[in-house]
Amino acid sequence: MATAGRLDPQEKHQVNVNALSDLSFSAIEGERIGIIGGNGAGKTTLLRLLGGVYFPTSGNVSIVGTVGSLIDISLGINPEANGWENIAIRARLLGIPKSELKKLSEEILGFTQLGDFLDLPVRTYSSGMNMRLAFAVATAIRPDILIMDEWLSVGDEEFQQKAEKRLIELVNSSKILFIASHNRHLLEKVCTRILWLEGGRLKADGEPKGILPAYFGS
Amino acid sequence: MLLKITNTSKIAGLAIFLGWQDVRQSYRRSSIGPYWLTIGMAVQIGALAVVFGFVLRNNLAEYLPFVATGIIFWTFISTFLIESCQAFIAAEAIMRQIPLSPWVFVGRVIWRNLSTLAHNAIILPFVMLLNLGALNANLVLELPAIFLVSFSLLPLGISFAISTARFRDLSPIVISGVGIMFYALPILWQPSLLPEKIAFYLLGLNPVYHCLQVLRLPVLGKIPTAENWIGVIVFALLNWLIALALLKMSKRKLTLWL
Numbered sequence: 001m002a003t004a005g006r007l008d009p010q011e012k013h014q015v016n017v018n019a020l021s022d023l024s025f026s027a028i029e030g031e032r033i034g035i036i037g038g039n040g041a042g043k044t045t046l047l048r049l050l051g052g053v054y055f056p057t058s059g060n061v062s063i064v065g066t067v068g069s070l071i072d073i074s075l076g077i078n079p080e081a082n083g084w085e086n087i088a089i090r091a092r093l094l095g096i097p098k099s100e101l102k103k104l105s106e107e108i109l110g111f112t113q114l115g116d117f118l119d120l121p122v123r124t125y126s127s128g129m130n131m132r133l134a135f136a137v138a139t140a141i142r143p144d145i146l147i148m149d150e151w152l153s154v155g156d157e158e159f160q161q162k163a164e165k166r167l168i169e170l171v172n173s174s175k176i177l178f179i180a181s182h183n184r185h186l187l188e189k190v191c192t193r194i195l196w197l198e199g200g201r202l203k204a205d206g207e208p209k210g211i212l213p214a215y216f217g218s
Numbered sequence: 219m220l221l222k223i224t225n226t227s228k229i230a231g232l233a234i235f236l237g238w239q240d241v242r243q244s245y246r247r248s249s250i251g252p253y254w255l256t257i258g259m260a261v262q263i264g265a266l267a268v269v270f271g272f273v274l275r276n277n278l279a280e281y282l283p284f285v286a287t288g289i290i291f292w293t294f295i296s297t298f299l300i301e302s303c304q305a306f307i308a309a310e311a312i313m314r315q316i317p318l319s320p321w322v323f324v325g326r327v328i329w330r331n332l333s334t335l336a337h338n339a340i341i342l343p344f345v346m347l348l349n350l351g352a353l354n355a356n357l358v359l360e361l362p363a364i365f366l367v368s369f370s371l372l373p374l375g376i377s378f379a380i381s382t383a384r385f386r387d388l389s390p391i392v393i394s395g396v397g398i399m400f401y402a403l404p405i406l407w408q409p410s411l412l413p414e415k416i417a418f419y420l421l422g423l424n425p426v427y428h429c430l431q432v433l434r435l436p437v438l439g440k441i442p443t444a445e446n447w448i449g450v451i452v453f454a455l456l457n458w459l460i461a462l463a464l465l466k467m468s469k470r471k472l473t474l475w476l
Contacts, residue, residue: 048314048473051316051317053314054474072315075311075316080246081239085242088396093318095315214232
């Protein structure tokens, strides 16, 4: 299987990576779209394009509605700040209004069960506690279009079930889901449509039952 | 990411919030936080005043406030210019996930430096004790001066941040340039020492000199000249024009450079 976008060697020892090319599709409300492809096929680049942080060098992207991304759930976490401050920092970055911060903080306290640890700097947390906090804050959004890089699974057995429930709620509340994944079981369970990328191009676009057997080879 | 923040007051609000976070960060696990920088600066000013005051036989009551205002305001300008180069690089993780206005990150740098300036300004009352006669109502000009200089530096910071994101070599160049500027500006030496013609080329044409003057003179009880104010305003206009052009050119590519 071909990996990587195409390399265009140019003058002056400059190499341009064409991470995506000739890509054209549209998504409508209710679709749950899985993105598959080998490493370097352009999955993350496509997710960033959909997230509005990358722009195409040719062609155009038109996005209607709010977009929320769960690519990096630990984004903006400051280990020296305490749990409450980190909730506030993340909420500000996500554009959550100040008036909703108190309610959000209470809700995260209940969900993460971090208790008094929220008063301590995040650097004192175990990695599991750290992930609980990051997960809880990152999933506090309610966007129209949700972007994920692999399904999120965090914490111990008990927390994993709570997290799963919260994530499903978030996914169900979104109108369109884009998820890049290598997990066949997940893609079959969640997705209504699959985009298969290879070398930055769209190799196949259609229903999971038609594409997944071809991709996973059975 | 939920809302693409376009509105100016929201941009400013987020920039100030992040700037405060940086200030709070310097207080963490330290009892006096950013005042360590202030103490270092006070020692530096004291040493300079002693050495230059005695060596050059300057009148200390006049020279100490001159050096103190020079160092404090120059540190504000120079630190902002150096740090703004890294504004986007430091925010890489955020910029690659959430589409926020680039102004947020440069605004954060200027707010952080304004806050440091406020900390360092605590040196000034002590220094002015030596020369109480100089203090007068002209001090009120300090506020518009700080506003105007910040307004002119902000877009320069955007230009530096964009250019450094694309060409990382710019950062060391800015650091050296700022180092040279320290000697070319009347921070340690009085501008009256220069012959008029040289003063015009070295100072009159240097917009940073005018920024320094409008910031410094009101504290020393003097009114900045019309030339100083015009210098800063022209500097601001030029910086805004360049910054807006660079932003327009780089808008679609900025995050790819990070």
